[in-house]
Amino acid sequence: MSALDELMSxxxxxxxxxxxxxxxxxxxxxxxxxxxxxxxCVAPVREFAQESGRQWQGHExxxxxxxxxxxxxxxxxxxxxxxxxxxxxxxxxLAQLVAEELRTxxxxxxxxxxxxxxxxxDMGTFGSRTxxxxxxxxxxMASAARDVLVKTAAARWNADASTLTAADGKVTxxxxxxxxxxxxxxxxxxxVENVPSDPPLTPATxxxxxxxxxxxxNGRDFVTGKHRFPSDIVRPGMLFxxxxxxxxxxxxxxxxxxxxxxxxxxxxxxxxxxxxxxxAEDMHSAEQALAAIHAxxxxxxxxxxxxxxxxxKKGSSSEDSRPEFASGSVPQAYAAAEVKLDQHxxxxxxxxxxxxxxxxxxxxxxxxxxxxxxxxxxxxVRDELCEAFHLPAKKVRVIQPxxxxxxxxxxxxxxxxxxxxxxxxxxxxxxxxxxxxxxFTWAYFRPAGFIEVRSGTRxxxxxxxxxxxxxxxxPAAIQTLYNVPNQLVQFHPADSPxxxxxxxxxxxxxxxxxxxxxxxxxxxxxxxxxxxxRLKNLTDPRLRAVFxxxxxxxxxxxxxxxxxxxxxxxxxxxxxxxxxxxxxxEVTPERKIKLVRVVEAWECGAIVNPDGLRNQVMxxxxxxxxxxxxxxxxxxxxxxLNPHLAGYRVPRFSDVxxxxxxxxxxKDLPSSGAGETGLVALAPAISNAxxxxxxxxxxxxPMAPLNAIPGDEPPRFQS
Amino acid sequence: xxxxxxxxxxxxxxxRGFAEESLLFALRNRLNLTGAKYGCGEGQCGACTVLLNGxxxxxxxxxxxxxxxxxxxxxxxxxxxxxxxPVQEAFLEExxxxxxxxxxxxxxSATALLREVPHPTDEQIVEHMNGNVCRCGTYPRIMAAIRRxxxxxxxxxxx
Numbered sequence: 048m049s050a051l052d053e054l055m056s057x058x059x060x061x062x063x064x065x066x067x068x069x070x071x072x073x074x075x076x077x078x079x080x081x082x083x084x085x086x087x088c089v090a091p092v093r094e095f096a097q098e099s100g101r102q103w104q105g106h107e108x109x110x111x112x113x114x115x116x117x118x119x120x121x122x123x124x125x126x127x128x129x130x131x132x133x134x135x136x137x138x139x140x141l142a143q144l145v146a147e148e149l150r151t152x153x154x155x156x157x158x159x160x161x162x163x164x165x166x167x168x169d170m171g172t173f174g175s176r177t178x179x180x181x182x183x184x185x186x187x188m189a190s191a192a193r194d195v196l197v198k199t200a201a202a203r204w205n206a207d208a209s210t211l212t213a214a215d216g217k218v219t220x221x222x223x224x225x226x227x228x229x230x231x232x233x234x235x236x237x238x239v240e241n242v243p244s245d246p247p248l249t250p251a252t253x254x255x256x257x258x259x260x261x262x263x264x265n266g267r268d269f270v271t272g273k274h275r276f277p278s279d280i281v282r283p284g285m286l287f288x289x290x291x292x293x294x295x296x297x298x299x300x301x302x303x304x305x306x307x308x309x310x311x312x313x314x315x316x317x318x319x320x321x322x323x324x325x326x327a328e329d330m331h332s333a334e335q336a337l338a339a340i341h342a343x344x345x346x347x348x349x350x351x352x353x354x355x356x357x358x359x360k361k362g363s364s365s366e367d368s369r370p371e372f373a374s375g376s377v378p379q380a381y382a383a384a385e386v387k388l389d390q391h392x393x394x395x396x397x398x399x400x401x402x403x404x405x406x407x408x409x410x411x412x413x414x415x416x417x418x419x420x421x422x423x424x425x426x427x428v429r430d431e432l433c434e435a436f437h438l439p440a441k442k443v444r445v446i447q448p449x450x451x452x453x454x455x456x457x458x459x460x461x462x463x464x465x466x467x468x469x470x471x472x473x474x475x476x477x478x479x480x481x482x483x484x485x486x487f488t489w490a491y492f493r494p495a496g497f498i499e500v501r502s503g504t505r506x507x508x509x510x511x512x513x514x515x516x517x518x519x520x521x522p523a524a525i526q527t528l529y530n531v532p533n534q535l536v537q538f539h540p541a542d543s544p545x546x547x548x549x550x551x552x553x554x555x556x557x558x559x560x561x562x563x564x565x566x567x568x569x570x571x572x573x574x575x576x577x578x579x580x581r582l583k584n585l586t587d588p589r590l591r592a593v594f595x596x597x598x599x600x601x602x603x604x605x606x607x608x609x610x611x612x613x614x615x616x617x618x619x620x621x622x623x624x625x626x627x628x629x630x631x632x633e634v635t636p637e638r639k640i641k642l643v644r645v646v647e648a649w650e651c652g653a654i655v656n657p658d659g660l661r662n663q664v665m666x667x668x669x670x671x672x673x674x675x676x677x678x679x680x681x682x683x684x685x686x687x688l689n690p691h692l693a694g695y696r697v698p699r700f701s702d703v704x705x706x707x708x709x710x711x712x713x714k715d716l717p718s719s720g721a722g723e724t725g726l727v728a729l730a731p732a733i734s735n736a737x738x739x740x741x742x743x744x745x746x747x748x749p750m751a752p753l754n755a756i757p758g759d760e761p762p763r764f765q766s
Numbered sequence: 767x768x769x770x771x772x773x774x775x776x777x778x779x780x781x782r783g784f785a786e787e788s789l790l791f792a793l794r795n796r797l798n799l800t801g802a803k804y805g806c807g808e809g810q811c812g813a814c815t816v817l818l819n820g821x822x823x824x825x826x827x828x829x830x831x832x833x834x835x836x837x838x839x840x841x842x843x844x845x846x847x848x849x850x851x852p853v854q855e856a857f858l859e860e861x862x863x864x865x866x867x868x869x870x871x872x873x874x875s876a877t878a879l880l881r882e883v884p885h886p887t888d889e890q891i892v893e894h895m896n897g898n899v900c901r902c903g904t905y906p907r908i909m910a911a912i913r914r915x916x917x918x919x920x921x922x923x924x925x
Contacts, residue, residue, distance in 0.1 A: 134865025134902050262861045269866030270854040272801025272841030276867060279800035287795070312767075330795050331787035402805045402813055402867045402901045451803070451867030452902055483806040658861055662904065666864055669903025692810035692899070700892045703905045 122230030129169025148189035161447030171424030175720025260658030278406035295346030295685030307339030375533030384503025403451020428460030487690035493550030496520025521554025563731030613740025623719025667725025775843025801841035812898030864902035
C-alpha cells in the first residue's frame with residue numbers, strides 16, 4: 048500500500064465526511080505580516096510526489112502546502128503546521144526534528160499549530176500520521192532552510208558555501224572565524240524558498256537534539272494552571288450557552304415550552320428548527336434556563352446491548368464487503384487440517400471520555416467568525432462552520448489551543464457549531480462546554496465488533512488455514528503477520544446502532560484481541576508454549592524482536608506463576624509500530640482479575656523522543672486496561688444507560704500494575720507514529736493469562752465488567 | 767444573586783453570584799481562575815480539585831456559599847515569586863502528564879496528601895489519589911512525582 052493509499056484508507060475509517068476547502072492565503076502576504084525573514088514552503092513527501100494528480104476532497108495532496116518554516120530577524124524559528132497537540136507530545140517532538148535539521152537550539156523553535164488562519168491546510172491529527180508524514184516534511188524544510196542560510200552567508204562573505212558550517216543557530220566560516228546568526232542572515236530579507244524534492248537529511252545515528260528525551264516544551268504552564276485549554280478561553284462580554292438534547296437517538300420533537308427559560312434572569316432562548324439553545328450571562332443561569340425548558344419527544348424503538356451482535360452480523364444495508372486479503376484455498380486447507388478451531392470474539396462500544404469534554408468559544412466580528420475549540424481537525428471544523436453558516440473559508444477562523452486530549456474522539460465540531468449559532472443570535476461571544484453526560488451520549492463511540500475466526504493447524508504447530516471475519520469494528524490491522532498459506536480475511540461493514548467513529552487504535556484493538564486470543568487457543572490445543580507457537584509461524588524480524596524482548600525481560604519460560612496467577616503473551620503490528628506484551632494476572636478466590644505485571648516491548652523505527660515515547664506507550668497500556676477489563680457503553684431504546692463516570696468505569700490509580708516498557712530504537716528505519724498501537728497487545732495477553740490461571744477462556748471485551756470473571760456466559764453489565 | 771467574600775490564594779475577593787452555584791463555576795467564570803477544570807460535575811474525576819483549608823475538595827460539588835470563610839487554594843496560588851512548590855517541580859521533573867488537563871487537580875490532591883502524610887506509602891498514595899482520573903494513563907509517572915516530592919531531599923510539600 049502506498050503512503051497515500053494508507054492515508055486515504057485511514058481517512059475513510061475516521062469518518063471524515065465534510066468536504067474540505069482550499070487554502071488561499073498568499074505566501075508573500077503572509078511573509079509581510081511576519082516582517083520579512085526567510086519563509087520555507089512546500090515539502091513534497093516522496094511517496095506522494097509519485098502519485099501526482101491524485102486528490103483528496105479537492106486538496107491536491109502532493110503539491111498542497113503542508114507546513115511552513117519562518118526564520119525571523121531575531122533568530123526565532125516559527126514552524127506553522129495544521130497538526131495539533133492533544134497530549135501526544137508532538138509540539139515537542141516536531142520542534143526537535145526542526146532544530147536538528149536546522150542546527151539551531153531547541154528553545155529557538157516556536158510551533159504554531161492548529162490555527163486555520165495561520166497554518167496551511169491539514170487533514171487532521173489522527174492515525175499516528177504526524178510523525179511519519181509531518182516529521183519528514185518539516186525535516187526537509189529545515190534542511191532546505193539551512194542550505195539557504197549557508198548560501199546567503201557564502202554570498203555575503205564571498206566564500207565557498209561548501210566550506211561553511213551551520214551550528215547552534217549560526218553560520219560560521221572556519222577559515223576566517225567569522226560567523227552570522229540566522230537572524231542576522233535573514234534580517235531585511237524577504238525570502239521565499241521552495242524546497243527541493245530531496246534535500247539531504249541528517250541520519251538518526253547523528254542526531255543530537257532529535258532522539259533525546261526532552262520534556263514537554265511548555266510543561267511549566269501545565270503545572271501552574273497558566274495554560275488555557277479550549278474550555279478556558281474567555282472573550283470580553285462572553286455569554287454561556289447550553290443546548291437542549293433529545294430524549295433519545297433519532298427522536299422527534301413533539302412539543303416544547305420555553306417560557307420557563309425566558310423567565311430566568313439574563314437568559315435568552317434560541318429556537319431555530321430542531322435547534323433549541325439558551326444563553327445567559329453566567330453558567331449557572333444557563334443551566335437553570337435549560338432545565339426550565341419542557342419538551343416532549345418520541346423516540347423510535349432501537350437496538351439494545353442484548354441484540355447488538357446479532358445486528359452487527361446482519362451486515363450493512365448499503366455497503367458491500369470485500370476480502371481484505373485472500374490466498375490459497377481456505378476450504379480445502381481447513382478440511383485437511385489436523386487441528387481445527389472455530390470461535391468468535393466480541394468487543395463492546397466504548398467511549399473516549401477525554402477529561403476535557405467538547406468545548407468551544409465563538410466570537411463574531413461582523414461576518415467573520417472566530418472559534419476556539421478542542422478538535423483534532425481544525426480545518427474540518429472550519430468546513431462544518433462554513434457549511435452551517437454559508438460562509439467562505441476565509442470568513443471563518445478555527446483556533447485549537449492544546450487541548451484536554453481526544454483519543455480519536457474529537458474529529459467533529461458539534462460544540463463549535465452550537466457556540467457559533469448561539470453567538471450569532473446573541474450578538475456576543477458564547478462559550479459552550481458539553482457536560483460529561485453530553486459527551487458520553489452525543490459524541491461518538493469506538494465501534495463494537497463481532498469477529499469470527501476459523502483456523503487449521505498441523506499437529507507440529509504449522510498454521511495452514513486462517514479465516515477471519517470482522518463485522519463492523521473495522522479493517523485496521525486485520526491481516527495476520529503469521530505465515531499462513533491459505534487465508535481469507537474480510538471486513539464486513541454493518542449498520543451500527545450507535546454513532547461510531549475514530550478511536551485510538553480503532554479496530555486494531557478488536558482485531559488483535561481476536562487474533563491473539565485465538566493464537567493462544569491453538570497453542571493450548573496443540574500443547575505448545577504460546578510464545579514458541581507464535582515464533583514458529585512468524586518470520587517478520589521486527590515482530591519477532593519485540594516478542595523476544597518482552598519475553599526476555601518477563602523471563603517467559605524461565606519462571607513459573609505462583610498459585611492463582613497466570614502468564615499471557617500477545618503482540619502485533621499496526622501503523623508501522625511493532626508491539627508485544629507479556630502480562631501476569633492474579634485471579635482471586637472471588638474470581639476477580641488483578642493485573643500484576645506488564646512488560647511491553649515496542650519498536651517504531653528511529654525514536655524521536657524516548658521520554659515522550661515511553662510516556663505514550665505506558666499511557667496506552669493503562670488506557671487499554673479499561674477497554675480490556677471493564678469499559679462498555681450500555682444502551683437501550685435510544686438512550687445511554689451509563690453516561691456518567693460513576694457508571695462507566697475508567698482506569699484509576701488502583702488499577703495500574705507494575706509496567707515495564709522496553710523501547711527498541713531502530714535508527715536505521717524511518718520513524719512511525721506512536722500514539723495508538725501501544726493499546727493492542729494488552730487485552731489478548733490478559734485473556735491468555737486468565738486462561739493460564741483458571742482454564743476459563745474470555746473472548747469478550749470487556750472481560751470482567753463486574754470486576755469478576757464472568758465464566759463462559761456472556762458478560763452482564765452493571766447498571 | 768448575592769455578594770460573597772472569598773479568600774482565594776491569600777487574597778480577599780468579592781464575588782457576585784448565586785449561593786447554590788458551584789465554587790468551580792465561580793472560580794472559573796467569575797474570577798477567571800481557570801486552573802480548576804470541569805471534568806464530570808459529579809465528584810468522580812478530581813479535575814476540579816481545590817484546597818479548602820488545606821483539604822483536597824471537589825469544587826464542582828461545593829456551593830459558592832459554603833466556600834465563604836475558608837482558605838481556598840487553587841493551582842494558580844501555588845507558585846510564589848516564580849518559585850514552584852516541590853510537588854509542581856516533581857511533576858515537571860517526572861514529566862507526569864500528557865495532555866495536562868488533570869494536572870492541576872492531581873497536584874492539589876497530592877499537595878493535600880503530603881501535608882497530612884509527608885512520607886506516604888504507595889498504598890496511601892493510591893488510596894488518596896484514586897478519585898483523580900488521568901485518562902491519558904500517566905498514573906505511574908504521577909506516583910513517581912509524588913514519591914519524589916515526598917523524598918527527604920525534596921523536604922516534603924511546603925504549600
